[in-house]
Structure formats: structure tokens, C-alpha cells
Amino acid sequence: MNHFEPYLDLLRSSLTKLDGWRNSFDDHNSEDPSEIPSAMAIQKILSELESKLEGNYPFHHPQYAGQMLKPPHPVAWLAYTLAMTINPNNHALDGGPPTSAMEKECIKKLADMIGYREPSLGHLTSTGTIANLEALFVARESHPGKSIAATSNAHYTHRRMCKVLNTDFLEVPVDADGVPDLNFIKNHSDKIGTLVVTMGTTGLGIVEPLQKIKALADEYHFRIHADAAYGGFFKLIGSELASKADWDVLESCDSVVIDPHKHGLQPYGCGSVIYKDPSVGTFFKHDSPYTYFTSDELHLGEISLECSRAGASAAAFWATLELLPLSDTGLGKILLSCTKAAKKFAGLITNQPNWFLYQPPQLDIVGYFKMPEIKNISELNRINREIFQKGMSDKKDGFHLSLFSIPADQFVLKYPDFNPDQSHATILRSVFLKAEHEDFVSQLANRIINT
Numbered sequence: 001m002n003h004f005e006p007y008l009d010l011l012r013s014s015l016t017k018l019d020g021w022r023n024s025f026d027d028h029n030s031e032d033p034s035e036i037p038s039a040m041a042i043q044k045i046l047s048e049l050e051s052k053l054e055g056n057y058p059f060h061h062p063q064y065a066g067q068m069l070k071p072p073h074p075v076a077w078l079a080y081t082l083a084m085t086i087n088p089n090n091h092a093l094d095g096g097p098p099t100s101a102m103e104k105e106c107i108k109k110l111a112d113m114i115g116y117r118e119p120s121l122g123h124l125t126s127t128g129t130i131a132n133l134e135a136l137f138v139a140r141e142s143h144p145g146k147s148i149a150a151t152s153n154a155h156y157t158h159r160r161m162c163k164v165l166n167t168d169f170l171e172v173p174v175d176a177d178g179v180p181d182l183n184f185i186k187n188h189s190d191k192i193g194t195l196v197v198t199m200g201t202t203g204l205g206i207v208e209p210l211q212k213i214k215a216l217a218d219e220y221h222f223r224i225h226a227d228a229a230y231g232g233f234f235k236l237i238g239s240e241l242a243s244k245a246d247w248d249v250l251e252s253c254d255s256v257v258i259d260p261h262k263h264g265l266q267p268y269g270c271g272s273v274i275y276k277d278p279s280v281g282t283f284f285k286h287d288s289p290y291t292y293f294t295s296d297e298l299h300l301g302e303i304s305l306e307c308s309r310a311g312a313s314a315a316a317f318w319a320t321l322e323l324l325p326l327s328d329t330g331l332g333k334i335l336l337s338c339t340k341a342a343k344k345f346a347g348l349i350t351n352q353p354n355w356f357l358y359q360p361p362q363l364d365i366v367g368y369f370k371m372p373e374i375k376n377i378s379e380l381n382r383i384n385r386e387i388f389q390k391g392m393s394d395k396k397d398g399f400h401l402s403l404f405s406i407p408a409d410q411f412v413l414k415y416p417d418f419n420p421d422q423s424h425a426t427i428l429r430s431v432f433l434k435a436e437h438e439d440f441v442s443q444l445a446n447r448i449i450n451t
């Protein structure tokens with residue numbers, strides 16, 4: 001089966017129509033025939049590229065459950081390709097009026113998903129990191145002189161970005177299950193301007209207890225930024241999750257970051273940040289002589305730290321949401337399959353002698369390990385690394401996992417009979433980012449257990 005066949009006709013017909021639009025401008029004969037590259041030359045280059053690309057791991061296949069990686073939805077790359085042939089820039093409305101409008105539509109849908117009822121403010125970004133940087137910039141401007149706090153499970157870039165922003169970063173300790181120390185937050189509340197709450201940690205998909213933290217924020221008056229770069233779209237199926245109460249109060253956060261290029265089926269280059277209070281836009285006020293704002297309407301570049309951004313990203317996300325709306329029956333169905341895959345896999349692991357879950361999955365990421373005979377952390381690390389390596393060496397019946405490193409002192413809180421002879425414990429980690437994982441996990445678990 002040629003996986004791409006059904007889409008090639010669609011692409012050809014859409015590109016042909018778009019070419020009609022190009023040709024509707026008067027004939028300018030710009031292309032000197034001697035400058036049109038020969039199809040043969042391009043074919044040779046593409047053929048070399050194809051072989052190079054085959055050096056990738058099979059991100060498309062359910063045997064790949066390593067990192068947060070999968071190909072975009074076909075409608076996303078079709079839409080991206082069409083828009084890219086024009087190459088609009090969503091920095092200014094004039095850089096791409098239709099794709100800027102699409103971006104605003106997408107942001108409105110994300111804001112509705114979060115539960116923001118009043119008009120909010122937001123835009124797409126190149127990455128979740130840039131989106132978080134903006135939210136932390138707004139945090140600093142909102143409470144100058146105060147710290148930005150996040151748990152030790154938060155994405156490593158928060159600490160780095162606080163350095164960039166020259167703002168004090170306060171690390172909130174967590175217990176053995178990754179639950180933040182609420183007393184620590186209470187005791188440091190006079191210093192905290194904004195607390196970052198991670199809704200789905202990158203490591204193990206832990207949803208931090210937003211509901212309880214919100215109660216503290218109400219009492220002690222700090223802001224909350226939700227880093228939902230990974231977990232944001234799980235809001236669609238919040239009612240199915242143990243963390244339901246936390247998803248129910250997502251709308252109380254001052255800002256939320258969600259990465260459409262993770263669970264939103266988008267090609268890379270698509271993050272987003274949304275602020276509850278649109279007046280934070282004044283922090284971004286700038287007056288650039290190079291831009292070309294020709295109307296009073298909001299130009300997305302006015303509220304962004306980035307300048308140029310691909311209009312094609314907005315087109316791709318817009319098209320995807322037309323096909324798979326932000327609802328439990330649209331995009332939510334995929335997330336539900338992913339969580340079911342994780343639960344099923346966790347069950348299969350628990351049923352095996354000598355295999356242990358590090359902790360039950362909350363979303364679609366599972367941390368687990370094979371128990372060594374000698375309970376030294378160095379032995380644990382050795383045998384689990386070996387399984388990880390072996391899986392990758394078999395192309396057909398192999399598997400792709402990732403390794404997850406846990407400070408030894410944290411690991412022994414859960415497994416006190418281990419001798420911490422190394423500083424970090426290495427366990428296996430699987431990210432079930434694809435709906436196909438739901439059917440495939442039994443086979444995958446078999447392959448892993450029998451290595």
C-alpha cells in the first residue's frame with residue numbers, strides 16, 4: 001500500500017487551483033527558462049534526500065514509543081504545503097491576511113477549550129519553549145522583583161529562561177510520586193510572583209494538582225502559569241481522567257501554553273500561548289520601523305517576542321481543527337486511545353514477574369523497569385539500558401523506548417531496598433502518542449518482556 005497515494009491527487013488538484021490564482025495576476029514572464037532547474041537535477045537531489053531520511057527511527061510506527069514524536073496528520077501537511085508555496089508571514093496582518101485570520105480562529109478555539117469565557121489574548125509560537133518564555137516574561141512584568149516558581153519535574157527550560165529574563169527561579173520540591181510540596185509553596189508565597197504548574201510533565205505525564213494550588217493562589221495572591229505544552233489537549237477528555245478536578249479549573253490560570261506540535265497532530269514549528277487577561281499585551285508594546293502595520297486591527301507580531309512566523313503553521317492547524325474539532329469526539333478520541341494504551345500497557349507490565357511500574361500513568365506516558373537480581377542501582381541501570389539498546393537493534397520486531405533518569409535519592413524513596421551506588425536510576429519510558437498504540441501495546445509489551 002502506498003500510504004501517500006490518496007493524498008497525492010488532492011495535493012495536485014489543490015496546487016493546480018492555487019496556480020490558477022497565481023496566474024490571475026498579469027503575465028510577468030519572470031521565469032527565464034534557462035533558470036528553471038531541470039527535473040533530473042531535482043530528482044537526483046531528492047533521491048539522495050530520501051536515502052538520508054531513511055536514517056530516522058520509525059516515528060510513524062506503533063513500535064516507536066520513545067519520545068513525543070509522530071508524523072503530522074495528512075491534512076496538516078497538505079495545508080502546510082499549499083500555504084508554504086505562498087509563504088505568508090504571520091508577524092503582521094499584511095504578511096498574510098488569510099493565515100493571520102486562521103491563527104486567530106485557532107487561538108479562539110484553544111481559548112474556548114481552556115474555558116476562558118471573556119476575550120483572551122494569544123497567538124501561535126514556533127515552540128513551547130518560546131511560548132513559555134513569553135508567559136514567563138509576562139510573569140516578570142506582572143510582578144517585578146518576585147520569583148517564578150516551578151517544581152523539579154517542570155520542563156528544564158523554565159530555569160534556563162528565568163536566567164535569560166534575569167529573574168529568580170524557585171524550585172518547589174516534590175514527593176516520591178511527583179506531588180509538589182504545598183507547604184513549601186505556602187511558606188514561600190510572599191516571594192512567588194507566578195507559579196508554573198505543569199499539566200502533564202514531560203517525563204512521566206504527571207498532572208500537578210492545579211485545584212489545590214489554585215486555592216493557595218487565591219489565598220496568597222500569586223499568579224499561575226499552566227505549562228500544558230504536552231498535556232493541554234487532554235483537557236478534551238478531562239472528565240475521563242483521575243485529574244478531572246484539575247482540568248476543571250484550567251480556566252483559572254493566568255496563562256496557558258499548549259503545543260499543537262505534540263498532541264495537536266502538527267508538524268514542528270507550532271506552539272501557542274494564551275493569556276486570560278488581554279491587557280498583558282501592553283507589556284509587548286513596540287514600535288518597529290521595519291514592520292508594516294497598516295491597520296488598527298491587532299497584528300499578532302505586536303504581542304509576540306518573535307517576529308517572523310510561518311503562516312503555513314496556522315493554515316495547517318486551522319485545517320486540522322476543521323477536520324478534527326477540539327471536542328471529545330474530534331481530537332479527543334485520539335487522546336482517549338492514547339490513555340487507554342498506557343493503561344493497558346501498564347497492566348501488562350504489572351502482571352509480569354520482575355517487571356515494575358515506576359508509578360501508574362496519569363496520561364499516556366509510562367515509566368517502568370525490569371528488576372535486577374542484585375538490588376544495586378548500577379545493576380538496574382545496566383539491565384534496563386540493555387533492553388533499550390536491544391529493542392533498537394531489531395528492525396522488524398524491535399521497539400523504540402526512551403530512558404528516564406531519576407535521582408537515586410528519589411528512587412529509593414519508592415524502592416528502599418536498593419543500594420544507591422550510582423547518582424541516578426535509569427528506567428524505561430514509553431510515550432503512547434499514537435491512537436494505533438491502543439491495539440499494538442500487547443504486542444509491544446511482549447517484545448519488551450521477551451528481550
Ligand SMILES: *Cc1c(COP(=O)(O)O)cnc(C)c1O
Pocket residue numbers: 126127128129130132155198200201202227228229230231259271
Ligand atoms: C515539550 C515541552 C516543553 C517544550 O516545548 P518545545 O515545543 O519542545 O519547545 C515545555 N514544557 C513541557 C511540559 C513540555 O512537555
